[in-house]
Amino acid sequence: MFEIPKMPLAAWVDGLLDWLTSAIAPLTRAFAGFVRLGIDGIVNGLGALPPVVLMLIIGAIAWWIASRKVAIFSVAGLLFIWNLGLWGPTLSTIALVLVATFISILIGLPLGILSGLSLPFNRAVTPVLDLMQTMPAFVYLIPAIPFFGLGPVAAAFATVIFSIPPSIRLTSLGIRQIDHEMIEASDAFGTTTMQKLVKVQLPLALPTIMAGINQTIMLSLSMVVIAAMIGAGGLGGEVWRAIQRLRAGQGVEAGLAIVIIAMILDRITQNITVKKGEGKAKE
Amino acid sequence: MDQTQERKVKIRIENLYKVFGRNPQRAVEMLKNGKTKDEILKKSKLAVGVADASFDVYEGETVVVMGLSGSGKSTLIRCVNRLMEPTAGRVIVDDIDVTTLDQDGLRKLRRKKFGMVFQSFALFPHKTVLENVEFGLEIQGVDPEERRPKCEEALQQVGLKGWGEYYPANLSGGMKQRVGLARALAVDPDVLLMDEAFSALDPLIRTDMQDELIALEERVQKTILFITHDLDEALKMGDRIVLMKDGAIVQVGTPEEILTRPADDYVSKFVENVDITKVLVASDVMKKPSPVAFVKDGPRTALHKMKEAGMSGIFVVRASNWELVGHLTAERAADAARHGDKWIDHITSADECATVPLDQPVRSIFAMVSGNPVAVVDEAGILKGVIVRGSVIAALSERGEEANV
Numbered sequence: 001m002f003e004i005p006k007m008p009l010a011a012w013v014d015g016l017l018d019w020l021t022s023a024i025a026p027l028t029r030a031f032a033g034f035v036r037l038g039i040d041g042i043v044n045g046l047g048a049l050p051p052v053v054l055m056l057i058i059g060a061i062a063w064w065i066a067s068r069k070v071a072i073f074s075v076a077g078l079l080f081i082w083n084l085g086l087w088g089p090t091l092s093t094i095a096l097v098l099v100a101t102f103i104s105i106l107i108g109l110p111l112g113i114l115s116g117l118s119l120p121f122n123r124a125v126t127p128v129l130d131l132m133q134t135m136p137a138f139v140y141l142i143p144a145i146p147f148f149g150l151g152p153v154a155a156a157f158a159t160v161i162f163s164i165p166p167s168i169r170l171t172s173l174g175i176r177q178i179d180h181e182m183i184e185a186s187d188a189f190g191t192t193t194m195q196k197l198v199k200v201q202l203p204l205a206l207p208t209i210m211a212g213i214n215q216t217i218m219l220s221l222s223m224v225v226i227a228a229m230i231g232a233g234g235l236g237g238e239v240w241r242a243i244q245r246l247r248a249g250q251g252v253e254a255g256l257a258i259v260i261i262a263m264i265l266d267r268i269t270q271n272i273t274v275k276k277g278e279g280k281a282k283e
Numbered sequence: 284m285d286q287t288q289e290r291k292v293k294i295r296i297e298n299l300y301k302v303f304g305r306n307p308q309r310a311v312e313m314l315k316n317g318k319t320k321d322e323i324l325k326k327s328k329l330a331v332g333v334a335d336a337s338f339d340v341y342e343g344e345t346v347v348v349m350g351l352s353g354s355g356k357s358t359l360i361r362c363v364n365r366l367m368e369p370t371a372g373r374v375i376v377d378d379i380d381v382t383t384l385d386q387d388g389l390r391k392l393r394r395k396k397f398g399m400v401f402q403s404f405a406l407f408p409h410k411t412v413l414e415n416v417e418f419g420l421e422i423q424g425v426d427p428e429e430r431r432p433k434c435e436e437a438l439q440q441v442g443l444k445g446w447g448e449y450y451p452a453n454l455s456g457g458m459k460q461r462v463g464l465a466r467a468l469a470v471d472p473d474v475l476l477m478d479e480a481f482s483a484l485d486p487l488i489r490t491d492m493q494d495e496l497i498a499l500e501e502r503v504q505k506t507i508l509f510i511t512h513d514l515d516e517a518l519k520m521g522d523r524i525v526l527m528k529d530g531a532i533v534q535v536g537t538p539e540e541i542l543t544r545p546a547d548d549y550v551s552k553f554v555e556n557v558d559i560t561k562v563l564v565a566s567d568v569m570k571k572p573s574p575v576a577f578v579k580d581g582p583r584t585a586l587h588k589m590k591e592a593g594m595s596g597i598f599v600v601r602a603s604n605w606e607l608v609g610h611l612t613a614e615r616a617a618d619a620a621r622h623g624d625k626w627i628d629h630i631t632s633a634d635e636c637a638t639v640p641l642d643q644p645v646r647s648i649f650a651m652v653s654g655n656p657v658a659v660v661d662e663a664g665i666l667k668g669v670i671v672r673g674s675v676i677a678a679l680s681e682r683g684e685e686a687n688v
């Protein structure tokens with residue numbers, strides 16, 4: 001009877017991607033260049049240090065920002081990873097996370113501010129963010145390949161796409177939830193839009209923005225692991241190899257290393273604003 | 284009234300309307316056609332904030348806008364510096380029509396003319412007390428070296444010297460609002476806009492703050508537009524009171540006018556529970572000071588004057604300007620007469636003589652009038668009247684009846 005043909009959605013997307021690949025080639029090249037530079041720089045820089053020194057540095061940062069407990073945990077965890085012989089992959093995973101997070105914040109913060117200040121923009125961007133967050137993470141791997149080929153750059157791209165929504169969302173939320181009287185006070189003294197943003201809105205939204213950045217870091221870590229499928233390497237690569245060879249033991253080792261890195265990153269970034277938010281009294 | 288009309292108008296509010304919702308102009312038309320706030324809300328879903336408000340605020344005057352919650356008073360004050368856009372009407376500050384200013388002009392006006400104090404303080408928690416006070420000057424681009432001393436002075440004015448390094452979270456409610464006040468004063472504005480500034484404070488601290496604001500106002504001579512829902516506060520703070528109900532102004536007048544000549548039932552309902560002793564001052568209840576004795580009078584003359592008036596004591600003044608010298612009791616005058624003294628100046632006691640200024644609240648005079656009468660004097664010490672126990676009570680009952688009509 002009536003035969004409704006299947007909508008050629010897949011063909012459309014493919015066509016769009018083909019066109020995009022050539023159309024935004026300069027952009028992708030720039031992105032690739034930046035990511036390679038960042039990852040190489042971090043891996044080489046951190047790799048040049050003796051592991052023990054780096055562990056102590058991370059421990060010191062953890063102590064300063066979070067607490068002594070977190071510092072001890074960090075150093076012990078890193079020693080454990082080193083002992084497992086996963087130091088190299090750990091460094092490249094951290095490098096990839098840092099670069100992807102940096103790019104996510106670079107793009108996400110301004111978009112979040114815009115969406116915090118403009119209701120129409122917020123309305124337009126929310127469904128896109130919903131889509132980005134519900135789409136299975138693996139799907140982002142596919143378009144990354146035609147743009148960048150296999151390797152860490154494609155992984156970074158997929159990671160940025162996957163991890164950017166919380167940065168945008170929570171920045172926007174942080175700005176929106178500021179007490180209305182604060183905004184009135186700012187306006188009443190005659191601030192420009194920029195002064196209001198920099199001196200009032202951003203500082204007051206900072207805890208929420210930092211929560212968003214924390215989320216972005218955690219999401220990038222999880223995506224970096226998945227991105228091993230397209231050649232991200234690092235700890236994810238170790239897990240991926242273990243899966244392919246059915247080596248449960250190796251898989252658990254790499255998996256534990258990922259958990260340790262996740263906890264260290266989480267504890268440290270969680271505490272960045274808590275410390276500043278406390279009212280400091282005059283001594 | 285004639286006297287006030289000569290004074291310079293600082294803020295003129297003319298037929299001001301503020302309606303919330305889509306196409307608010309519709310509601311303005313409906314209001315002009317005599318529809319009430321409730322009818323409009325039912326018919327058009329538009330919420331009327333302020334309806335046809337008009338009044339003037341003179342330079343250096345404290346005008347209190349008072350009404351219950353939902354009466355539109357907070358909306359009204361926000362229309363003055365356009366934190367809310369008026370729907371219709373004009374607000375004129377120093378001959379500048381605020382309602383027609385562009386963003387740039389509005390910003391300049393807000394920076395130079397207004398200092399605002401908020402009900403819940405609205406201090407910036409990420410800034411120290413001093414940084415909060417500096418905020419107004421900071422955004423005007425004033426250098427830190429220049430603005431810091433000014434702001435420390437503002438802090439001193441509100442009694443918070445030395446608290447600059449603390450964060451607002453470390454301060455009590457009353458102290459927070461002092462910071463709020465200092466922040467507004469630091470930019471040296473012509474006009475202080477105070478939106479329920481003391482409503483969130485404990486009663487005792489609130490009274491303190493009221494007293495201090497009154498004292499401060501004497502020193503710095505600002506024009507103050509003060510919003511409150513508390514009638515006692517309005518009566519205490521206001522040179523004049525604007526009473527609002529459902530967005531419209533019900534009555535504008537001095538505290539005394541509001542109390543003694545309420546414009547309608549609403550106002551009289553409102554004021555009937557007021558403790559009238561808080562409002563009346565010495566000059567409202569004093570009697571003419573007669574007779575008095577002059578310094579050059581002899582004791583016998585003074586005694587004679589007392590006898591004629593049936594009094595046991597008499598106030599002694601200088602004949603030239605009626606400057607109060609003291610009080611003389613009949614007993615002592617009789618003593619002096621027996622000794623053959625010629626004058627009474629050396630037996631007149633300044634110590635026994637209770638005096639109060641013209642604006643002393645009656646409430647605090649009660650305790651003093653139990654014995655000798657109390658002299659009411661002006662700043663130069665000139666005797667203006669006397670208060671005896673009877674005159675206080677008579678005045679109270681009389682006013683009370685009027686206010687309770």
